[in-house]
Amino acid sequence: MEKNFSKEKSCDSCPIRHRAVCASCEPNELATLDQIKTYRNYDAGQPIIFAGDQMPFVGSLVTGTATLEQMLEDGRKQTVGLLLPSDFIGRPGRELAPYDVTAVTDVTLCCFQKPKFEELLRTTPHVSQRLLEMALDELDAARDWMLLLGRKTAREKIATFIIMIEKRLTHPTLTRHQNERHIILPLTREAMSDYLGLTIETVSRQFSALKKDELIRLEGKRGVTIPDITALRDVAGY
Amino acid sequence: MEKNFSKEKSCDSCPIRHRAVCASCEPNELATLDQIKTYRNYDAGQPIIFAGDQMPFVGSLVTGTATLEQMLEDGRKQTVGLLLPSDFIGRPGRELAPYDVTAVTDVTLCCFQKPKFEELLRTTPHVSQRLLEMALDELDAARDWMLLLGRKTAREKIATFIIMIEKRLTHPTLTRHQNERHIILPLTREAMSDYLGLTIETVSRQFSALKKDELIRLEGKRGVTIPDITALRDVAGY
């Protein structure tokens, strides 16, 4: 498992350099960040943060996929955020973690000690502006997901999820045949069910139904080919 | 209907002075805000902003209640945010409104011209810090609502909603008998159903059921007495 990042890597070669919280930093600001950053690795399935615990750090997800999740006492679980490379983890100005964070694939984080990062926020407007921008984007994403959870059918939920993953994982430059797309799902059926407010069985059934209607093809457990993405977009209700 | 604010009111006597985006402003910063603010009034039911339209201003809700809502083509609607006094409306750095904003009671806004407010954000760290803080709070609220929409039963949804309204509207100083509370619902049954991802009929039935179980008493259409708020909290699943 050595596609992980070593502690010595510089920000210049960082794959999320231009999308993460550091995106709009000047070279000198980047140098400051460079000094206080540490990489951490987690294996698939490992917890990263527990809800209610002290948060030792904030940071950016560099590689892999993680989920933000919330539970009810009786075990019902809802995933409230999907963290992909460049997403920010943690909240400056708050002691305790509000949600569980779990690695769903192997994960590398670029972490900053919280007090030092908060200091930076006060002195580096580029960082605090970028963080506000990212927080507002996440707020929009959360609100879009509220429409899905509250009003969409199981079929629409699955279609919306596939479209969303395609949008976030596919490079816009690499267009294949006009409308065909191919993705590797970053989540298991169970993780998808927690994200979509469904059961694992319903997720499975809807994947089968979309396949039967030739809106998707399945390759193994994780691979999905979308022969006509506009057709799938119609099913998603945008 | 002259509980509305006149354009001449100063920030000193503003009811949301210490909770809104201006909360941590110094007197001189407040003076700047004072110069660029305008009050606007809307009647109950009136639209404030349409999704997709140019946003002419940003601002704070001073009095009344408004909703942020999103619609699917076929008319299904989901309320994605409840705006109460001190909440911020609009997003600096974005041209178009992402959601419809509707006044559900008579509403007064304290508006700032967008370009001038954005200028202020760059020059007044107290404002941008406060805005980040508020955005992160809203993000947490949206994520808590995702748990409700994705995993809670209709009964739990109604109980959670009542608890949430009680928390946001009741002054913490004014405690009545230990566990008894009284609220005036700011929303109609229909607006509640859109917020909770239910139908109006289900909302009505669950209110009746909670009443039958003596967890609430209903006074007219909008009044609710909660004889034992801890009991209701148990029903809400917190």
Added chain:
DNA sequence: CGCAACGTTGAGGCGTATCAAGCAATGTGG
């Protein structure tokens, strides 16, 4: 091979949506 983890499929039940009727409060015009 045997087992564990993940996924699929089927049968039946439950909770909420849908459709429909009626009630209470409020407003309107003759």
Added chain:
DNA sequence: CCACATTGCTTGATACGCCTCAACGTTGCG
């Protein structure tokens, strides 16, 4: 002041989508 319409809410009967429980299939690994 009364007939009538309107709006917001409640209640009932029925339908249906998703959940629950259960069995089975597939893949990967010790």
